[in-house]
Structures are given as C-alpha cells and as structure tokens.
Amino acid sequence: MMEAPPHVVLRRATRDDGPTLWRLAGECPPLERNTVYAYVLLAERFAETTFVAEDDGRAIGYLLGIRSPTRPDVLFVWQLGVLPSHRGLGLGGRLLAEAVDRNADVVSLETTVARNNAASEALFRGFARTRETGCAVLDGHLPAALLGHAAEDDTERLFHIGPLRRGPA
Numbered sequence: 001m002m003e004a005p006p007h008v009v010l011r012r013a014t015r016d017d018g019p020t021l022w023r024l025a026g027e028c029p030p031l032e033r034n035t036v037y038a039y040v041l042l043a044e045r046f047a048e049t050t051f052v053a054e055d056d057g058r059a060i061g062y063l064l065g066i067r068s069p070t071r072p073d074v075l076f077v078w079q080l081g082v083l084p085s086h087r088g089l090g091l092g093g094r095l096l097a098e099a100v101d102r103n104a105d106v107v108s109l110e111t112t113v114a115r116n117n118a119a120s121e122a123l124f125r126g127f128a129r130t131r132e133t134g135c136a137v138l139d140g141h142l143p144a145a146l147l148g149h150a151a152e153d154d155t156e157r158l159f160h161i162g163p164l165r166r167g168p169a
C-alpha cells in the first residue's frame with residue numbers, strides 16, 4: 001500500500017467542523033448523510049473521538065466516533081469517510097489509529113459494516129491484523145428492513161475488534 005502524503009494531518013474535530021463533516025458525508029457514498037445539526041452536536045459532544053484529516057488545510061476525511069456512558073472503553077466508529085480523490089493511501093487506517101491511540105482508555109473498537117461494503121470490511125479487518133488482535137463479526141446485527149432499506153445487502157454486520165494494542169506513541 002502507498003503511504004499517505006506527509007502533508008495530510010489529522011486533528012481532533014470541534015463543533016465548528018460540523019458543517020464540514022456534513023459536506024464530507026455527502027461526498028463519501030455509501031455513507032448516509034445526516035443533518036448539519038447532527039454533525040455539530042456529535043462533533044461537540046464526542047470531540048475526544050472525532051477527527052478530521054486535512055490536506056493542505058482542506059478537509060478530505062473524517063472519523064466520527066462515539067462512546068456509550070455504560071461502555072466507555074468501547075469506541076464505536078459511527079462514520080468514517082475519505083474523499084474518493086484520497087482513497088487507497090492508508091488514510092482510513094491512519095484515522096482509526098489516531099482515534100484509538102489518542103484515547104488510551106479505549107480497549108476495543110466496534111462498527112457496523114454493510115454486507116456489500118468491501119472497502120470498509122477490508123479497512124477494519126486490516127486494522128485488526130495490524131494490531132494483532134481479533135475481529136469478531138456478528139451477521140444480521142441491524143437488519144436492512146429496520147434501517148428502512150429494501151435490499152438485504154444493506155443489512156449491517158457488527159464488527160468487534162479487540163483487545164487493542166497500542167501503536168507507537
């Protein structure tokens with residue numbers, strides 16, 4: 001895999017990034033775009049686990065992670081998107097590494113992946129391999145019908161990755 005260009009920097013998001021996250025979500029199909037309000041709220045309330053990737057100051061990717069108060073050691077990756085122009089450079093992996101390594105109390109990572117999202121599946125399986133840890137997959141976690149989709153391929157599987165090993169500081 002090619003290395004990401006060195007001028008791509010990752011940083012934590014603030015609520016002011018909400019409209020930017022909303023724009024990126026719209027440019028990263030098959031992500032479902034939510035309201036601007038949702039991105040502002042999530043970037044504000046989950047600032048510790050939400051990151052933006054910038055290429056020369058231009059936002060080109062993001063990771064929106066949340067933690068449940070009842071399971072604070074589990075980082076749930078709700079949305080992760082990289083603009084098509086910047087895919088295949090390892091940025092998805094870098095965003096995952098950043099979210100884990102900058103939250104030292106995170107022990108495992110969860111996400112849901114649609115059956116037909118090969119790129120997302122490869123990204124999360126690859127991250128588990130890199131961290132030399134397990135990747136358990138629960139099929140049928142969120143049925144397509146529950147999500148308002150007709151196609152069975154839109155059923156979301158639950159991926160549970162962990163226990164996590166830390167990357168280099």
Ligand SMILES: CC(C)(COP(=O)(O)OP(=O)(O)OC[C@H]1O[C@@H](n2cnc3c(N)ncnc32)[C@H](O)[C@@H]1OP(=O)(O)O)[C@@H](O)C(=O)NCCC(=O)NCCS
Pocket residue numbers: 001028029030031078079080081082083086087088089090091092093094117118119120122123126
């Ligand atoms: C999923 C996504 C974030 C990956 O970002 P990326 O920066 O291209 O990912 P990386 O370059 O870090 O690649 C990670 C791995 O996935 C693999 N991969 C990337 N695109 C792939 C594809 N279309 N099909 C199969 N594998 C793919 C890479 O080869 C790499 O594997 P490796 O580590 O074994 O070499 C990006 O494709 C995307 O934004 N997709 C649309 C939004 C989405 O589906 N998000 C995920 C659900 S929240």
